[in-house]
Amino acid sequence: MLLRAKKAHEIASSEITPQATVEAFHQMRRSRRDLLKGLGSVGAAAMLGGFATAAEAETALKVVSTNYKVSDRETTPAAKAKNYNNFYEFGTDKGDPARNAGKLKTRPWTVKVEGLVKKPQTIDIDTIMAYRPIEERVYRFRCVEAWSMVIPWDGYSLSEFIKAMEPLPSAKFVQFISDDDPKVMELPSGIEFPYSEGLRMDEAMHPLTLLTFGSYGQTLANQQGAPIRVIVPWKYGFKSAKSIVRIKFVDKMPSTTWNDMAPDEYGFYSNVNPSVDHPRWSQAHERLLNTNSILPKIVPTLPFNGYANEIGAMYAGMDLRKNF
Amino acid sequence: MWVKVAVHVLCLLPFLYLLEKYHNGSLALEADPVNFLTHFTGDWALWMLLACLAITPVRRLNASLNWLVRLRRMVGLYAFFYATLHLLIYVLLFSGYDMSAAIEGARAGRLLDPLRQLMTIWPSMLDDLEKRKFIQVGLLAYLILLALAVTSPQRVLRWMGGKNWQRLHRLIYLAGAAAVIHFWWLVKSGVRTPWKDTAVLVVLLAARLAYWAVKRWRKPAVV
Numbered sequence: 012m013l014l015r016a017k018k019a020h021e022i023a024s025s026e027i028t029p030q031a032t033v034e035a036f037h038q039m040r041r042s043r044r045d046l047l048k049g050l051g052s053v054g055a056a057a058m059l060g061g062f063a064t065a066a067e068a069e070t071a072l073k074v075v076s077t078n079y080k081v082s083d084r085e086t087t088p089a090a091k092a093k094n095y096n097n098f099y100e101f102g103t104d105k106g107d108p109a110r111n112a113g114k115l116k117t118r119p120w121t122v123k124v125e126g127l128v129k130k131p132q133t134i135d136i137d138t139i140m141a142y143r144p145i146e147e148r149v150y151r152f153r154c155v156e157a158w159s160m161v162i163p164w165d166g167y168s169l170s171e172f173i174k175a176m177e178p179l180p181s182a183k184f185v186q187f188i189s190d191d192d193p194k195v196m197e198l199p200s201g202i203e204f205p206y207s208e209g210l211r212m213d214e215a216m217h218p219l220t221l222l223t224f225g226s227y228g229q230t231l232a233n234q235q236g237a238p239i240r241v242i243v244p245w246k247y248g249f250k251s252a253k254s255i256v257r258i259k260f261v262d263k264m265p266s267t268t269w270n271d272m273a274p275d276e277y278g279f280y281s282n283v284n285p286s287v288d289h290p291r292w293s294q295a296h297e298r299l300l301n302t303n304s305i306l307p308k309i310v311p312t313l314p315f316n317g318y319a320n321e322i323g324a325m326y327a328g329m330d331l332r333k334n335f
Numbered sequence: 336m337w338v339k340v341a342v343h344v345l346c347l348l349p350f351l352y353l354l355e356k357y358h359n360g361s362l363a364l365e366a367d368p369v370n371f372l373t374h375f376t377g378d379w380a381l382w383m384l385l386a387c388l389a390i391t392p393v394r395r396l397n398a399s400l401n402w403l404v405r406l407r408r409m410v411g412l413y414a415f416f417y418a419t420l421h422l423l424i425y426v427l428l429f430s431g432y433d434m435s436a437a438i439e440g441a442r443a444g445r446l447l448d449p450l451r452q453l454m455t456i457w458p459s460m461l462d463d464l465e466k467r468k469f470i471q472v473g474l475l476a477y478l479i480l481l482a483l484a485v486t487s488p489q490r491v492l493r494w495m496g497g498k499n500w501q502r503l504h505r506l507i508y509l510a511g512a513a514a515v516i517h518f519w520w521l522v523k524s525g526v527r528t529p530w531k532d533t534a535v536l537v538v539l540l541a542a543r544l545a546y547w548a549v550k551r552w553r554k555p556a557v558v
Contacts, residue, residue: 095366103526105366158367202525273524291467291521293459296431298369305357305368306434 069229069237072145074165079148079219081317084310086149087160087301089227095300096234097154098253100189100196100204107197108234114195115254117230117238126186126260129177136238140224142175143167147228148221153283153316155247158298164242165225170216178212182260185215186267187241187252202272208252209265209279210243219244219321223251245318247281278335282326283316287335342406346413349379350420369428376421381514383414384480385535388511392542408487411507415484418477430463432456469520476513479506511536 098108101115120136145165153159173185191198191205198204214220221242224230231237236253243250249269259265269277276290285295299308315322326334353375356362365371387410394403427434432452440448463470483504486492492500515536518529 090364091366099526103522103528105370158370199527201527269523276524288466291469293431293462295459298367300367303363304435305363305365305372306438307369307428308435309431309433 069225069232071229072165072225074145074147074225074228077146077148079146079150081149081151081161084151084161084299085301087162088303091300092160092162092226093232093235097156097249098234098236099202100191100198100206100254101234102197103199109232111197112233115190115192115233115237116195117233120238120256122239122255123257124176124259125257127179127182127262128260129179139172139222139239143171145224150221150242150244151313151316151318152242152244152248153297153312155249155277155281155289155294157289157292157294157296157312158300159310159312160300163227164221164223165228166221166223166242168218169220169222169241170218172222173215176258176260178260181262183212184261184263184265185210185212186257186259186261186265187255188257188259189236189252190254190256203268205256206252206268207265208241208250208267209261210241210250211264213325214243217322217325219318245282245315245322247277247283249277250281280326280331280334282331282335283312284314284331284335285312286314287332338402339406339409342409346383346410346416349375349417369424372424373421373429376417376424377518380414380417380421381518381532383410383417384507384511384514385532385539387411387414388507388536388539392539392546395542395546411480412484412487415480418480422477426453426456426460430456430460469517472513472520473517476510476517479510479513483507483510508540511540 094109095105096108097105098112101108101111118136121133122136122139123131123133125131144167146167147163147165149161149163151159152162178185186207186209189204189206189208190196196204210220221244223236223240223242224238226232226235231240233254236251236255239255240253241251241255264279267279270279283294288294294312296309297312299310302308313319353362353372362368362371387407390403390407390410394400426432433455434452437449437452440451464474483506486495486500486503495503515529515533518532522528
């Protein structure tokens with residue numbers, strides 16, 4: 012039994028994890044590994060908590076609800092959220108991932124934690140999922156292309172995971188590296204893979220930043236970045252890396268895919284900001300995709316995607332026009 | 336005659352497909368119907384334009400294909416038709432124009448509401464035009480197609496005189512190039528989706544250059 016799952020917003024980013032948590036985490040990993048060895052991974056995973064047993068199918072997750080709701084906007088129908096994805100590894104059309112991502116095998120799956128951490132290690136996805144109760148949080152999701160959705164994501168605060176990894180004080184940024192398997196992915200030429208994204212340490216430790224395994228109460232569909240991704244609700248969607256295979260703690264701002272390709276269009280921070288236009292379109296409004304109507308619902312874009320209060324002073328003193 | 340009917344039907348098929356998609360509700364189930372409509376009409380405008388540009392090189396392959404030229408104007412006008420849909424979708428659905436509010440207002444008897452919406456969105460469309468190269472080049476392509484469509488009737492040709500008319504209608508090469516550039520400038524850097532359309536355009540323009548060069552070489556210029 013692990014520690015009681017706190018409500019994410021109760022945790023200050025400066026809070027230090029008791030050593031017991033870390034011990035428990037490693038203890039759980041060891042016992043789980045032994046069990047898996049003995050029983051064969053599929054059966055064991057099923058026994059241990061009912062997590063996904065098939066590689067592709069989306070299965071129900073046991074979730075606890077939280078206070079993270081979106082009261083002023085209706086939730087996007089699941090079919091829309093799962094058929095309209097920017098996941099260029101599977102093709103550049105937004106319908107491509109739903110068509111092509113079926114080939115991705117999400118079990119077995121491990122995440123390699125490396126860089127400036129006390130104990131670099133490779134962890135099994137089921138272990139990561141079982142580490143904390145999975146919360147259902149409804150977040151606004153704003154794509155840099157000026158459309159948005161409202162999606163219930165299932166996961167727990169990335170900060171919980173990071174604390175258990177014990178990053179060194181020299182770690183200033185976290186880099187997320189996505190899978191790039193040419194056997195199952197299209198990997199269109201012109202874009203450098205693997206996809207890389209990154210967050211400043213305080214952004215990664217912010218309770219809103221969700222280590223995400225599911226949506227709508229089910230495990231993530233492959234095209235949404237199964238089996239593990241992050242969701243950073245106050246930033247444009249591309250900051251939220253999908254199908255993560257490596258998490259690296261680094262001391263310098265890591266290079267990130269879109270920022271490398273077009274630094275004038277995609278800043279490292281990419282906080283949702285209605286007053287900084289994309290060179291090719293205005294960011295003042297967005298098309299809210301949460302109904303089954305052909306007429307667009309156009310709503311004003313909110314600073315920090317409506318999470319300005321939660322973000323607080325994180326960017327105090329920064330010129331957000333320059334650091335867009 | 337039946338060929339013309341067949342070509343009309345073929346050129347209208349994408350539009351009929353849209354109507355059917357609207358009618359059976361699958362358009363509304365598209366994750367982002369506006370995005371779908373924008374890309375669909377843009378693609379077909381470009382493809383019709385390329386089809387129109389293909390007629391002359393194909394015709395030159397063999398004298399027995401000469402009849403194809405009679406289809407050229409028609410296919411060109413369909414390019415204009417899909418480009419017009421594309422532009423209308425940009426203005427009425429994409430630019431921020433609140434179509435729901437406009438319809439609601441008109442239904443409630445406020446007949447000027449659709450116009451008011453247009454006035455509201457006008458500054459941001461001008462802003463788009465001023466700031467964004469892909470909008471400028473797209474509008475250029477559209478204005479050329481508009482000019483060619485307006486001058487397409489036989490009567491206008493006679494009025495303008497063949498030479499002038501031909502000079503004006505050579506702008507279709509520029510429209511083709513502008514349309515392809517519009518496509519390149521709107522996709523994200525690193526995305527190479529427009530390469531197929533670009534390749535087709537380059538082949539069609541190169542065929543004209545080759546034809547012209549061969550003609551010059553075979554029949555030296557009169558001194």
